[in-house]
Each structure stands twice: as structure tokens, then as C-alpha cells.
Amino acid sequence: MKNERIIEEIKSRIDIVELISDYVPLKKSGQNYKGLCPFHSEKTPSFIVSPLKQIFHCFGCGEGGDIVSFIIKYNNITFSEAIEYLAKRAGLKLTNYKWSNQDFNRIQLFRINEDAILYFIKNLKSNNDAQNYIKKRGLNEDSIKAFNIGLATDSQDGLYKHLKEKGFQDVTIKASGLVVQEGDHFKDFFRRRLIFPIYNSRNEPIAFGGRVMDNSLPKYINIPETPIFKKSQTLFGINIAKDYISKTGFAIIVEGYIDTITCHQYGFKNTIAPLGTALTQQHLNKLKLFTEKIILTFDSDKAGILAAKRSLKIAANSNFRARILLLPEGEDPDSFLRRRGSLSFEKKLSETLSIIDFIKLTSSHDKVEWVREALEIVSLYDDVIIANEILCELTDKSRFNESILREELEKIKKKNFKYNNLQKDTSKRENSRTHPPKEEYLLLSALLSFPENLNYTISKLKLEDLYDPTIKRILEKIKTIQERFSIDYLSELCDDKERILISKMLVNPGFDNENVNEVIDDCIRAIKIRRLEEQLSYAKGIGDVKLLNSLLKEKRENIKGNKL
DSSP states (O other): OOHHHHHHHHHHHSOHHHHHHTTSOOEEETTEEEEOOTTSOOSSOOEEEETTTTEEEETTTOOEEOHHHHHHHHHTOOHHHHHHHHHHHHTOOOTTOOOOHHHHHHHHHHHHHHHHHHHHHHHHHTOHHHHHHHHHTTOOHHHHHHTTOEEEOSOSSHHHHHHHHTTOOHHHHHHTTSEEEETTEEEESOOSEEEEEEEOTTSOEEEEEEEESSSOSOSEEEOOOBTTBOGGGOEETHHHHHHHHHHHSOEEEOSSHHHHHHHHHTTOTTEEEESSSOOOHHHHHHHTTTOSEEEEEEESSHHHHHHHHHHHHHHHHTTOEEEEEEEOTTOOHHHHHHHHHHHHHHHHHHTOBOHHHHHHHHSOSOHHHHHHHHHHHHTTOOOHHHHHHHHHHHHHHHOOOHHHHHHHHHHHHHHHHHHHSHHHHHHHHHHHHTOOOHHHHHHHHHHHHOGGGHHHHHHHOOGGGOOOHHHHHHHHHHHHTGGGOOHHHHHHHSOHHHHHHHHHHHHOOOSOGGGHHHHHHHHHHHHHHHHHHHHHHHHHHHTOHHHHHHHHHHHHHHHHTSOO
16 A cells, blocks of 8 residues: 555544544534634634544644644654554554655654663663662652663663664664764763653653762763754653643643652652753743643742743743742752652642742832833733733732833833834735735635636646746646646645645635636636736837737736636
8 A cells, every 4th residue: 555545544534623622622613613723822713623624724823734734733743753643543554654764763763762761771670779879869669660760880882782782773873862973983872870761742752861870960961952852842751741731730840850750759740841951932832732831840049030030931922821839948849849748849839929929029129120020021921811910910919000000011012022023024024025816815725625627727827927936836736636636635745835825725715615616717817917917018118019909908808708
């Protein structure tokens, strides 16, 4: 079975509404379903799923496509990885599927990581010193198993030899980041460290972190970034925590591996952590799939407070509702839980600070200064409901008149807009100049919805008369596959930009189905008249009276609708 037939079989077995409903709450809206887009922040649903056409499209951000496109975008995976996932869901085996070199290499990296995990676990089980160290740190057997904690021994190339014995090639082992090349030799990246496997939200092992068991530095290291691992996008523990985050409605964000594992061990299984880096917008974009509420946990020292303030700005930019859990100075979640227990931590969670309370507590005693600092954070929210909620709290706790605060907030927003959005405005102006002409949009839209008109339209239309390059490329591909036309086949030939436009047209054709033939004729006529007007301008410029009269006659005939 060829790849195309396998993909068609997968699509025939999986309904797009059922699939997307597993990720996005959908409500019926006429013939379609509607929900909040998972690919950008919005409060009014603009994400449309069509059961009839088996496609989705967001009119807010422009994302669109079929079930394959959705899984690729939602999970940030390759085409072949999406096919593998959907095939499992559909109950199909991919024994005859031909993988691309890129996808084969990614799959090999996952397999290397799986073998490395088993290797590290085996090392830990046979090393009493490492086991004793873990016990001293207070981690129990359940935690060790749940997080697949292992050990890198003192061996310089033990893992490398193990992976070679498993049949992996040097180039792939090196690409995994688990070894480094020195001349003609390979050495293990980790030595004498506890190993923490790092997973993505699909529970696939993508990387590793290591911690020393003495006072040497650096205390923690991660493998370098690889084709399957991007540090600024990865949250430790998300593979286990995601279900608990969805269930509780919020995530607890801490700062390290041990903090995360200890929180899970004490029952706070909705805990995750960045990988030794500050919280980023990419982290929250990943987390937004499960919640938009977070509790940021920090030490109450100066560094912790500065980190918390920075994280609050990141949260505001992502429209997350955030609260702060400040631990006593010198404490982290691991030490706090081991010394005081889960009930004390639970109490701390119930006493988390709102953005306003945190700014008021940790900033200047000058009321005007801390109010301005709070307004700076409020100004970063696009979500007016969240912003208004925080502003109301600020009004109450600052005792300033609400109208004064709103006036100051608008000043801050205008200042930020001028500074941050000049490039965005320029881009919008450029986009408006390249917006598809209405007649070209409607013509392609009509052909996609009613392909029985293809032969007629192609015979009447000159593709060189089209302005919009994306529409022109799509119609050129349609012309190439004319007799074998199908939306699926066309989509395979198109790039992302073309596929998004196709999905938009299928969801929102822009015309009444009852007058499709009239729409097609009107569009072809409008394109011809536009071309004639350009030729008329040229004829006038060179003073060719004979050509001018001929073109005027042709234009009049087209306007009357007597000629196509």
C-alpha cells in the first residue's frame, strides 16, 4: 500500500470533529462546530471545524487544514510522526509506509533515548552509593520509578559502547547529544551524575539532565539541543503532570528536577519546571494546551523576587492568570516539603499572592511607584476580562480612583504600542497590499467546493492574468492534476501557506451555493476586464488607436456579459 492510500485510509477512519474534540471543547454552530483556537489566545471563538469537509480553520490566526495538519501543529511534530500517531488511533499498521530520512532520524533519536534510559536505570540499581544518596535526598522508590531516574557511572564510554551494541550508528548517537566526539573517539556526555530523563507531553523521551552527587560544579547540566529537544520549549514533568493540571485547573511551576519530583511525591502532581532557564513564552504556549492558570513558586530572597516579577510579565504576555507562592528565604519546594510536610505546603498554596498583593509587598513603599509597576503588568494582557479583574483589585487596594488608573493604563499601553508595534503595523500594511483580489478568492473557493466546474473554468481562464501568487500556484497545481483532482491530493502538493488558504476557503466559501455558476462566470469576467484595463492603459500610452478601439470593444462585451 502506497503512502497516499495509507493516508486516505487513516482519514476515512478518523472523524475530524471527534479528533479535535479530544483537544478543544467544540459546540455545534449550524453545519459546523466552533471553539476557542488552541493555536492563539482568544476569548471569542473563531476556530471552525467542518464535519462535511473534514477540515478546520481559524479565522483569528489563519491556521487550518485536515486531521494531519491539526496533529502536526498541536503536538509540534513532523508529518510522518503525525501519520504514525493517527495510524495507531485508527488501528492501522504502517509496515509499508516509507519514512523520509528526516523522520527516520527523529524516530532513531527517540529509540536511542529509550535504550539510554534502560542503561542508566540498570546502573543505578547496581550502585549502592547512588541509591543511598537518593534516599538521603528523600526520594522514594515510587518517585524513582515514575521519573525513571538513573545513573551515569565513571565510565568514559560505557553508554556509547552500549548503544553501538544495540546497532545504532555513530552519526545518530552523536546527534542524540549523549556522547561527544574527541578526534576519532567518542566519550559519554554524562559521568558520575544522577540522570533525569526529560519527556515531551506525549511521553516521548527527548533529552536528559544530570546532577552531581557532591558539591562540584556545575550542579546540573542538560544535553545540548537536538532535532527533538528545544530547551526553551520544554517543561520537566509535563508528561506526568498534564492530566493532573487539566484536572486541578492549574499548574505549579518550580525551578528544578528535584523540586518537581518531591512535589509529585508529596501529592502535588500538577507540578512542572523549566530546565534550568527562566520561564519563557514558548513554555507557556506549550502549557496553554492544558491550562491558563499558574502558581509561580519562588524563594523570597532578592533573586527570587526579581525572577518572579520577570515571570509575571511573561505570564501576562501569554494571558495566563498567575499567582505567586513565596517560600521562606533559603527554602525551595524540596526542602520545605521534607521539613514541614504536605499540609504546610497546602497551606502555602491557599495563601498564594495575587499579582497586586505581590507587587505591593515586594516593591517600593511609595504607593505611586508600586501602582505604576502593577499597571505595567496589567498593560501586557490582551485579555480585557483578566486585565479588568486585576485593575478592579488594584483600585480596591490602592484606594486610587478607578478612572485615574484607567487613564494611566491607557498611557502605558500607548507608549508600549508605539515602541513594540511599529514593525507589526508595517507588516499589516504590507499584507493589506498583497490581500487576494476578491474575484480571485471567490473563483478558487468556488472550484474547491464544486470541482465539477474545473474543466470549464480552466478553459476560460488565463492563469497569467492572476495577481495573487498563492492563488495562482494553487490553480497551476489544480490544472496539473485536473482529471485526478481531490482536496487530499491537492493538499499533498501544496505548502503550508497554500493549505491554510484552501482550508479557509472550504470553511468560508464566501458565496451562496445556489449561484455558484454565476459566481464563477462573474469572477472570470472581472479578471478579464482587469486585464483589458491594463492593456487599454498600455495602448493609450503608446498611442495605438487601432488596438485601443479593439480593446474597448472587448471590454464592453465583457461588461455586458455577452462574452467570456
